[in-house]
Amino acid sequence: MNMRDEIESRLVAAFQPREIEVVDDSNSHVGHAGHDGKGESHFNVYIRADSFNGKSRVAQHRAIHAALGDVMGRIHALALDVAG
Numbered sequence: 001m002n003m004r005d006e007i008e009s010r011l012v013a014a015f016q017p018r019e020i021e022v023v024d025d026s027n028s029h030v031g032h033a034g035h036d037g038k039g040e041s042h043f044n045v046y047i048r049a050d051s052f053n054g055k056s057r058v059a060q061h062r063a064i065h066a067a068l069g070d071v072m073g074r075i076h077a078l079a080l081d082v083a084g
Helices: 005-013 057-073
Strands: 019-024 042-048 077-083
Touching: 005 019, 005 042, 005 057, 057 077
Parallel strands: 042 077
Antiparallel strands: 019 042
């Protein structure tokens, strides 16, 4: 499974989102720190799930990082657009 699919799979399992889009944006970062030339290093996540209702932005991001677990150590950057 590629990294994009792994991220999406873990987030769907953890939050059962109404909407989710995971975009591998690694090609936009060629030559930047954290890009090793292989790709799968920079991701953008758009996610809408009821489980985020009433949580602060920090709590939402912490929940996503916890759900991704070891994935966070295998990527360089994760941009999040989260709402309930």
